[in-house]
Amino acid sequence: MMATLVTVLYIVAFGLFITGLMGLTGPKTAVRGNKIAALGMAVAVVATLLRVENNWPLIVVGLILGTAVGIPSARRVKMTAMPQMVALFNGVGGGAVALIAWSEFRTSGGFADTATYVAAASVFAALIGSVSFWGSLIAFGKLQEILPGRPIGFGKRQQPVNLLMLVAAVACAVLAGLGGASQAWMILLLVFAAVLGVMVVLPIGGADMPVVISLLNALTGLSAAAAGVALGNTAMIVAGMIVGASGSILTNQMALAMNRTVPAIVAGGFGGGGVLPGAGDGVERTVRSVSASDAAIQMAYASQVVVVPGYGMAVAQAQHAVKDMANLLEARGVEVKYAIHPVAGRMPGHMNVLLAEADVPYDALKDLDEINDEFARTDVSLVIGANDVTNPAARNDASSPIYGMPILNVDESRAVIVLKRSMSSGFAGIDNPLFYADRTSMLFGDAKKSVTEIVEELKAL
Known part of the structure; x- marks a missing residue:
């Protein structure tokens, strides 16, 4: 019963x-x-x-x-810190699986008289769980800015080092799974897998972090499913496979959204930091500054306004002010839409969650494929703290690190207003030519404060 x-x-x-x-x-x-x-x-x-x-x-x-x-x-946890919270909680899951596998090894006498499939599932869970745990901790550190967001590694020697750690971990897994082996092999497996997790994520720049979080989530799910096989627990198998499958699909979709492959992302070396003050080519450029009053007037007399949110909106917690601004514009007959890039922010769906929190209608949120044809008919695009996902260099400059990445074509709008604290670059660490374009104006300051000032100006019109 x-x-x-x-x-x-x-x-x-x-x-x-x-x-x-x-x-x-x-x-x-x-x-x-x-x-x-x-x-x-x-x-x-x-x-x-x-x-x-x-x-x-x-x-x-x-x-x-x-x-x-x-x-x-x-x-x-604040919404701005949600990506690192997701990374941390995900890592805890992987760590728990690794400890379960170690416990199974100890209680079974080193898998003595244990079915081969159980031993194989256990060592697989230990390897992947340990990689996920330690890799997630590094991702947390980068997102929390405890660690530098830029790639950290050994350059060309990075991949041979990673391969060496992988081979060592697999070798220890085989020896530990043979049955009756010394506990030292299981401990070494966990150690080599831990080093591998650290060494894989450290060289990955901040621009790729949303994809990394999704990938680590998928790995945690697969390790949990393997642990479920070892324990004979159907719930762990099914739940782990759901997480692993959905995470893998999401990882692939996000990689495609950046026009990059998952192996290329894991290879690391791209993005992170956001500290470059200019183009870095020695050419002085000027930008056109605009006031909140001017921005309000431009949008008040527009037919269509497209809001392009980025991590700057998340940092400033400006989503509610943006919704208030949209309500005032719509009351004047202006159509307001929101352009959502798949990798805007620092985790999958970051912008969608923020805007949903402010009760922005779901129908107003347009993904990249839906909105890109709209920019040519848009009177004003309001870019709030989005950098890399609006960078036209991805389309026009074959030498750019992000060349080929699908972007939001805000530069095709009749006018662009960019809300930024300063001229620092985005998370990929590269300059954005959009800021210097003839049709672009810059409204400097905290995004929430700037949007609130625009709201007050709209009320006064």
């Missing part, structure tokens, strides 16, 4: 997982989707606990500690 009940509960949990994931396809249903998936996880946890015969005190302590740390952290 108990085995049947557990099976039924797992099936219910799987249905809730999939239903919840379907809800995450749009801002309107995302909150409900999260709640459904969380309910599914609660059901899966209950079903798993019904199988437990001992170690209840340890389980209770773990639940209490996890709840005490997780809930306050999730509630207090």
Whole structure:
């Protein structure tokens, strides 16, 4: 009876997982989707606990500690810090899987008299889980600016070093999985995988960090599925495969959005820092500055305005002010749309989440393919802290590091207003010719303050 009940509960949990994931396809249903998936996880946890015969005190302590740390952290985190929170929580999952694999090795006497598939799944989970944990910690450090955002590595020697760590980790995994092996091989496996995780992510520049987060998330899911095979836990297998598959699809889509391949991103060496003050070619350029009053007048008498949000909007928490501005413009008969680049911000869907938080209608959010044909008919494009995703060098300059990356064609608009704190470059660390274009004006200052001033000017018109 108990085995049947557990099976039924797992099936219910799987249905809730999939239903919840379907809800995450749009801002309107995302909150409900999260709640459904969380309910599914609660059901899966209950079903798993019904199988437990001992170690209840340890389980209770773990639940209490996890709840005490997780809930306050999730509630207090700002939207600007959400990417690093996702990286950290994802890494914890990978670390947990690695520890589970190590525990299985110890309790089974080094996989003595253990089925080959169980040993193989365990060492795979240990390797991938350790890579994900340590790689996620480095990603967290870069996003939190504890570590430099620029690529850090050994240059041309980086890939041979990474390959050496991978070969060493796989060799230790094979030796540990043979059965009855010394625990030293399992420890060395975890150590080499940890070094590999660090060495893979350190050379990756900040511009590629959204893709890296998605990739590490997929790896954590795959390691959890492998651990589920080793433990005979169907819930871990299904949940891990859902995370691994969805993360892999998202990683590929984001890489395509940057016109880059996942291997090229993992090879590292691109982007990060955002500290270059100018083009770096010795040519002095001038920009045209504009006031909030001038910006308000331009948009008030426009037929169509396109808002292009970037990480600068997230930092300033300007999304609510942007929504207030859009309401005033729409009251004057101006059509307002939002252009969302797939890798704007520092994690997948960053801009969508921020704007949904401000109750911006989902229909007004246009992805790159939908909006690019609109720019030629747009009177004013308002770029709020977006740098690399609007850089025309990706189209026009074959020598640019981002050449070939699909961008938002804001330079085709009749007028462009860029809101920035300064002339510093974006996360890719390269200059943006858009800022010096004849049809571009710069409104310097904090994005929230600037948009609020525009709102006040619109009210006065």
